[in-house]
Amino acid sequence: MSRTQGNTRRHAGLIVRLAAMAVAMFGFGYLLVPLYDIFCEITGIGGRVNDEPASLAQLSGTPVDPDRRITVEFVASVNQQAPWEFRPNVVTMEVVPGELYNTAYFARNLTERGLVGTAVPSVSPGEAARHFLKIECFCFTEQAFAASEGRDMDVMFIVDPALPAHLDRVTLSYTFIETPRAAAAGNAR
Amino acid sequence: MSQTTHAGTHEHHDDHDHGPPKGIKRWLFTTNHKDIGTMYLVFALIMLFVGGAMSLVIRAELFQPGMQFVHPDFFNQMTTMHALIMVFGMIMPAFVGFANWMIPMMIGAPDMALPRLNNWSFWILPFASLLLLSTLFMPGGAPASGWTMYPPLVLQTGDAFPFLIFSVHLLGMSSILGAINIIVTIMNMRAPGMTLLKMPMFCWTWLITAYLLIAVMPVLAGGVTMLLTDQYFGTSFFQIAGGGDPVLFQHIFWFFGHPEVYIIILPAFGIISQILPTFSRKPLFGYESMVYAVAAIAFLSFIVWAHHMFTVGMPLAGQLFFMMSTMLIAIPTGVKIFNWTATMWRGSISFETPMLFSVAFLFLFTIGGFSGLMLAIVPADFQYHDSYFVVAHFHYVLVPGALFGAIAGAYYWLPKWTGHMYDETLGKVHFWLSAIFVNITFFPQHFVGLAGMPRRIPDYATQFADFNMISSIGAFGFGFSQLLFVYVIIKCVKGGQKATDQVWDNPEGLEWTVPSPAPYHTFDTAPVVK
Structure with a gap:
């Protein structure tokens, strides 16, 4: 054996x-x-904290310093192959922390067919991300465009006064991407 | 360690054993651990030359600045395929081959615990490797995104993409099955009296390696499956449009990738731990601390992965953690280096070829270890990252590290496998050619890397020209030197001075108690180990 x-x-x-x-x-x-x-x-890596609409209730309650000014920069980018025109209407704003501001981005579909796009936000520096509250943003939903359609898309935001004192400049960046086919089909467009 | 009183050397035939069948069927259907070990080793040797030829394409292109021979995209295919072939097709199978041949003989078992599974784990390999190599002939060419397969770049691979994923799946499956087999063999098949802490170091390093394989190869399989579904089934694990993040892939990959580097080096540690005592004529210094050091290295390998990606943008706390944990690995590794040195200390040393390769391993692996420490320093890493310094670092631990370990093991056990002594003079010539050319190849890469030459680029600034030319000369010298290795092996298989059963001067271990060449079946009767 x-x-x-x-x-x-x-x-x-x-x-x-x-x-x-x-x-x-x-x-x-x-x-x-x-x-x-x-x-x-x-x-706060990748500015991911604000994927959902923020509300005023999320403000930290830190006292507002009316003399403090923060420069907010707006950046737009598209994937090199993406068929969009995409830019911020205003490139920079001086804001007071704790006050509500409105701005808009412009996007145009450069093709002759309908497109669905998604804007992916990112806030830098990363430590500012959790203090940058987007109350209303086109990035929360998919954006459908008819052939050659172009339009403004609104952003409403507050910079929390709890923003670390050494920061005086915050950059909000969006990358506009064609929604993957399968995901778009799932939304029955 | 163990003392052998009775060696189960006489073949114990029953009606089941008729020796190996003849011809191709012997190799296709074999369940014999020695046959399968031989196939693994021969396969690894062939792949060494396939992957080596690819590296020579790279070095030929880099011989001078400017574009000389190949299209840049093909250059990228070569860097990618060279790495995949060498890691999954060459060095891992080589060590599984050693495990198959030696572990049953070292622990006094008649065969591996799961011989049929063993056959299957081997035969997956050539098909998986052919699948991978076939991508070279596909529209869009072979994968060219680096062996790390980072998205989104890897998703631009042409028709080769699913073949890349499936071949990684298959190679991983082969490794996992092999690992399960090795663990079951070591845990259940040891001869009476062979307690875990009497096992040769090679068995210990493989036991721990096998656990690492089972722990991380499935994670890689999951990661590449996510790539596959991202590409074809609309998932968004790594696509930011769908809420994913490409950096996540890097975390998954390196959670596999760092233990993987120990999967590659630990069996080489084991082989060196067998050879140094034999030729120093002293027992291994600090046997138990060696075991614990290997276990500590294996544990730490799970918490250091992000040091491969310091520059992706991670919190300072994360960078500090991964820097410190990485440096911590230097402690158990240092224990091993010092124990090996202490093993040789005041030993009666002779320098046969296996010993020469082992001493070179000790010396040159340490250089690779030190450059690894340099890379672990976060602020310095930002400069070294993706430069030729990194290439120099990991080739020092892989070539004069893992590969020299495998070559040393081959010379050490060849007489036991074939029954003939190899040609010692040619072996020494092979050693000196390899040791000199490997340094000519990789040492200058430290300098060009520190000066800023990026890796994975087919062209470079002219100030790097001289060192690159030296490096290319070394690479061709090293590559052609390995043909001598093949010649020595073939010569040894065909004939030569008869090897004694002990082969060396009173070596330790059960494998030296069986005849040379080792009979087809060994230890059908369990040896008694005191």
Whole structure:
């Protein structure tokens, strides 16, 4: 009787445990996706804190300093292949923290067919992201454009007075991207 | 460590064993650990030359500034494929080959625990590698985004993209199956008396490597599956338009990628730990601390991954954490280096070819380790990042590190495998050519990297010309020197001075108690280990 024979049953428990470990680690790879989102929301990486509309109730209650001025810069970019014209109507604004401001971006569909786009916001520096509250923004929803249509899209924001004192300049950047086909089809457009 | 009193050397035949069948069927259907080990090793040797030829295309293009031989896109395909082939097709299979051949003999087992699975893990490999190589002939060419496969760049790969993903899946599957087999073998098949802490170091390093493989290869599989679904099924794991983030891929990749570098180097540590005591004629210094050091390195490898991506923009606290944890690895690694040095200290040393490669490993791997420490320093890393300094660093740990470890192991065990001594003179010539050319190739890359030459670019500024020319000369010298290695192996397989059972001067380990060449079946009767 060879020593190799009749051993498989003896090994079964360990094999099952090791295989389960491999399957669990495959799942862990996917678990990293939500973990990463949570991590980014905590740290403000990528300006991700304001994916949902903010409300005035989220203001920190820090006393307003009427003499403080913050320069807000507006940046627009499109993927090099994306068929959009996209720019901010105003390039910079001087704002007082704690007050509500309105501005707009302009976008035009450069094709002869309907397009659906999504604007992805980013605030830099990263530590300013959580203090830049967008009350209303075209980036919260998908934007549908008819062929060659162009229009203004509004942004309403407040800079929280709790913005760290050493910051006097905040950049709001949008990248305008054609919504992936499958996602757009899912919205039955 | 272990003392052997009775060696289960005589072949114990029963009606089940008729020796190997003849011809191709022997290799296709074999479940014998020695046959499968041989196939792994031969396959790895072939892939060494495939991947090596690709690196010579790179070095030929970089011989002089300006565009000389190949289209830039093909250059990028070469850097990508060279890395994928060398990592997944060459160095990992080589060490699995050593594990197959040696672990059952070292622990006194008759075979691997799961011989049929073993056959399957090997035979996945050539097909997966052919799948990967076939992309070179596809419209749009082979993958050209670097072996790290970062999106969005990798999503611009042409028709080759799904083949890249599936070949990574298959190569990963092969590794996971091999790892499961090795763990079950080591845990369940040890000879009576062979306790875990009596096992040779090579078995220990492989046991821990196998756990690393099971822990991280599935994570890579998940990451590349996300790439696949992003490209074809409308998911948005890494597409910002759908709320994803390409940086997430880098986290997933390096969560796999950093343990992967230890998967590559730990078996080499094991081989070196077998060879140094033999030729120093002293037992391994600090055996238990070596085991704990390997375990510590394996644990730490899971919490350092972001040092590959300091420049993506992460919080200061994150940078500090990953810098400190990375530097912490220097401690267990230092324990190993000092233990190896202490093993040689006042030993009765002789410099046969395996010893020469091992001493070169010790010396040159340490250089690679030190440049790794430099890269771990966050502010310095911002300058070194993506420069040729990084290329020099990881080639020092991979070529005179892992590859020299594998070559040393091949010379060390060749007489046991073939029954013949290899040609010692040619072996030494092979060593000196390799050791000199590897330094000519990679040492100048430190300098051009520090001076600012970026990696993965087919052209460079003229001030880097001299060092690049030296580096290319070294690369061609190193590449052609390896043909000598093949010649030595073939010569040794065909004949030569008969090897004794012990082969070396009183080496430690059960593998030296069986005849040379090792019979087809060993330890059908368990040896007794005191």
